[in-house]
Amino acid sequence: DDTLRSLAAPSGLRIGAAINTDKLGTDDAYTTIAGEQFSTVSPENVMKWDTIEPTQGTYNFAPADKLVAFAQQHGQLVRGHTLVWHNQLPSWLTAEADSLTADQLRAILKKHIQTEVKHFKGKIWQWDVVNEAFADDGTLRDDIWSQKLGDSYIADAFRWAHEADPKAKLFYNDYNIEYTGAKSEAVYAMVKKLQAQGVPIDGVGFQDHLDTQYGTPNLQETMQKFADLGLDTAVTEADVRTTLPVTTVEQTAQNSMWSQSLSACLLVKRCISFTVWGIDDGSSWVPSTFEGEGAALLWDDDFQPKAQFGVLQQTLELA
Numbered sequence: 001d002d003t004l005r006s007l008a009a010p011s012g013l014r015i016g017a018a019i020n021t022d023k024l025g026t027d028d029a030y031t032t033i034a035g036e037q038f039s040t041v042s043p044e045n046v047m048k049w050d051t052i053e054p055t056q057g058t059y060n061f062a063p064a065d066k067l068v069a070f071a072q073q074h075g076q077l078v079r080g081h082t083l084v085w086h087n088q089l090p091s092w093l094t095a096e097a098d099s100l101t102a103d104q105l106r107a108i109l110k111k112h113i114q115t116e117v118k119h120f121k122g123k124i125w126q127w128d129v130v131n132e133a134f135a136d137d138g139t140l141r142d143d144i145w146s147q148k149l150g151d152s153y154i155a156d157a158f159r160w161a162h163e164a165d166p167k168a169k170l171f172y173n174d175y176n177i178e179y180t181g182a183k184s185e186a187v188y189a190m191v192k193k194l195q196a197q198g199v200p201i202d203g204v205g206f207q208d209h210l211d212t213q214y215g216t217p218n219l220q221e222t223m224q225k226f227a228d229l230g231l232d233t234a235v236t237e238a239d240v241r242t243t244l245p246v247t248t249v250e251q252t253a254q255n256s257m258w259s260q261s262l263s264a265c266l267l268v269k270r271c272i273s274f275t276v277w278g279i280d281d282g283s284s285w286v287p288s289t290f291e292g293e294g295a296a297l298l299w300d301d302d303f304q305p306k307a308q309f310g311v312l313q314q315t316l317e318l319a
C-alpha cells in the first residue's frame, strides 16, 4: 500500500487534505483520492462562519456534517477550520459590526464559537480557533476583532472553545510564520503570553503556502522553536505554486520545496499532521488569487498524480 496515509502511519504522522465538500460524492476521481490517500481532512470552506450561520441565528451545518461523516467512514480525523477569522464572515455581521458595542460583539463571538464547537463536540481533532490574527509586520491585523476588542478576543476565543469541547486540540493558525521574521516572532510572543496566562492553547498551525519565486522557508527551525514551548505544531495548508507554464527549473524547485516541507514536519517530533490545501490543481484557490500562477498541488487537472506526489511518497518511505 503506497498511499500517503499508509506510508506516514509508521511515523505516527497524519497526512491531510482540505476538502471541497461540493465535490465529495459528486466527483468520483476526487472522492476516491480523498478517501484513500489521507488520514485527516479539513473543510476548505464549510466550517467558516459565513457558511455555518448565513443569517443570524440560522445554522447550516449540513455541508460540514457531510465531511465529518465521510471522515468517520474512512478512519480519518478532522481539523476544524476555522472559528475566528477576518475573512468569510457572514454579511449580517459585517453589515452591523460598526454599530455594535464591544460587549455586543464579544457576546456574538462567544455564541458563534460555542454553538459551532458544541455542534461538532467529540468529532474534531484539532480546531483552528484563531486564524491569521497578525499582519506581516507583526502588528495585530486591523480587522473587526482588533478594532473593537483589542487582542483580548484571542484568549477569550481559546477559553470559550475549550469550555465547549475540552478534548479538542486548540490551534492558532497563520501564514508567513514559517520563517524567522516579525510576524513569526509576534505569534511566538503571543503564544508565550497566552501560556503564561493559563489560556488553553495546544498548538500552532503553519499554513505553508509556498511559491517557487520566494524559495524555501526555515520551517523546521521555526516549528521546533514553537514545539519547544511545549506545543504541538502542524503544517495545515501546504501548497507550492509557481508561474505557468511550469518550466523544468520550477518543477525541480517545487519538488524540493515539497520534500523540505514534509521533512521539516517529520523531523519535528511535535509536528502531528501535514495537510495539503486541496487535491487537484484544477480546484486549487491559487489561480484565482495569483494571476498566472498555479500547479500548486499533488494531482493535475485530470487527477493524475504529479511528480510532487511521488516526492512525498519517497520522503515518507525514507522516514
Ligand code: G3I
Residues within 6 Å of the ligand: 044, 045, 087, 088, 131, 207, 237, 285
Ligand atoms: O460560495 C460562493 C458561491 O455561492 C459563489 O457563487 C462563488 C462565486 O465566486 O463564490 C463562492 O464562494 C467562494 C468560496 O471560496 C467557496 O467556493 C469565494 O468566492 C472564494 O473567495 C472562496 O475562496 C476560499 C478562500 O479561502 C477565501 O478566503 C478558498 O476556497 C479557500 O481555499 C481559501 O482558504 C484559505 C484558508 O481558509 C485560510 N488560509 C488561506 C487559504 C487560502 O486563501
